[in-house]
Amino acid sequence: SGKDLIVSFGEMLIDFVPTVSGVSLAEAPGFIKAPGGAPANVAIAVARLGGRAAFLGKLGDDEFGRMLAGILRSNGVDDAGVLFDTGARTALAFVTLRADGEREFMFYRNPSADMLLEEGELNLDVIKSAAVFHYGSISLITEPCRSAHLKAMQVARDAGALLSYDPNLRLPLWPSAESAREQIMSIWDQADIIKVSDVELEFLTGTDSVEDDVVLTLWRPEFKLLLVTLGEKGCKYYTKDFRGSLDGFSVNTVDTTGAGDAFVGAMLTKIVADQSVLQSEEKLREVLRFANACGAITTTKKGAIPALPNKTEALELLKR
Numbered sequence: 001s002g003k004d005l006i007v008s009f010g011e012m013l014i015d016f017v018p019t020v021s022g023v024s025l026a027e028a029p030g031f032i033k034a035p036g037g038a039p040a041n042v043a044i045a046v047a048r049l050g051g052r053a054a055f056l057g058k059l060g061d062d063e064f065g066r067m068l069a070g071i072l073r074s075n076g077v078d079d080a081g082v083l084f085d086t087g088a089r090t091a092l093a094f095v096t097l098r099a100d101g102e103r104e105f106m107f108y109r110n111p112s113a114d115m116l117l118e119e120g121e122l123n124l125d126v127i128k129s130a131a132v133f134h135y136g137s138i139s140l141i142t143e144p145c146r147s148a149h150l151k152a153m154q155v156a157r158d159a160g161a162l163l164s165y166d167p168n169l170r171l172p173l174w175p176s177a178e179s180a181r182e183q184i185m186s187i188w189d190q191a192d193i194i195k196v197s198d199v200e201l202e203f204l205t206g207t208d209s210v211e212d213d214v215v216l217t218l219w220r221p222e223f224k225l226l227l228v229t230l231g232e233k234g235c236k237y238y239t240k241d242f243r244g245s246l247d248g249f250s251v252n253t254v255d256t257t258g259a260g261d262a263f264v265g266a267m268l269t270k271i272v273a274d275q276s277v278l279q280s281e282e283k284l285r286e287v288l289r290f291a292n293a294c295g296a297i298t299t300t301k302k303g304a305i306p307a308l309p310n311k312t313e314a315l316e317l318l319k320r
């Protein structure tokens with residue numbers, strides 16, 4: 001179609017990452033202030049890797065919101081769809097790092113500005129120019145952002161975009177596990193490309209098996225690509241015609257925040273550049289090797305956005 005813009009919709013926030021791993025939030029001696037928020041991470045990952053990205057979302061008209069908008073711009077992400085709420089503040093996440101780099105989150109969303117994005121404020125021109133529209137679940141939890149999210153998806157689809165979905169399960173944000181499951185499944189079928197982590201797979205299927213027969217209970221005939229990411233073990237991929245797995249890269253992991261978003265950003269950048277990767281297992285494996293490398297690099301530094309690789313860093317790791 002000639003379109004190459006990747007539009008990412010949802011939250012952008014500040015992650016407060018503890019300076020020390022393996023201690024509780026209350027015991028952390030200090031925090032690093034790192035920009036993040038899954039959909040924003042994806043947009044910046046795309047831009048750092050040389051793709052064209054736009055971010056759509058709402059920030060607080062405060063010090064954090066202005067800092068985050070500056071980070072989008074300095075990374076070359078189109079911010080024409082970024083709004084500022086004058087009443088509510090920018091969302092914050094407080095991260096707890098386990099010794100292995102895995103993390104848990106607590107949130108300030110009370111409500112935060114991202115939750116107050118309204119349907120009428122959407123920049124439809126940006127959405128309509130999307131080759132890929134990427135979204136998560138968090139913006140579906142409450143109104144008015146829920147309606148805005150559903151409307152944006154529909155406009156993108158009507159304009160011919162591929163829909164890319166990452167549930168980004170952060171359980172404390174939902175009123176109950178059941179409501180999280182319902183919301184995720186309510187938009188599951190509408191996506192063309194889905195990425196879930198092993199943790200999300202277990203949440204959705206009720207079993208910790210990542211065998212094909214378990215994963216395929218979630219498959220829909222409309223899907224173009226279903227991915228399961230397995231942390232340091234890499235990923236599994238499923239299309240209508242083929243399926244398989246790819247090992248990850250071994251790196252010195254300190255904080256896994258943003259790894260999945262780097263993986264998605266890398267994969268979408270390659271798919272937009274050449275959609276035939278969805279029909280060729282050989283090409284897809286090459287793309288996913290690149291995505292695994294980008295995910296791995298992101299785990300070697302604290303925070304999400306500060307850790308996202310550029311193309312040179314990704315190619316460096318691929319040569320190893």
Ligand code: ADP
Nearest residue numbers: 197229230231232234249253259260292295296
């Ligand atoms: P999420 O960040 O969404 O929970 P994962 O943790 O599965 O998703 O990470 C996404 C991708 O990032 C993985 O498929 C893998 O390629 C890479 N990755 C994640 N954690 C590590 C790690 N500890 N070592 C190497 N690569 C990793």
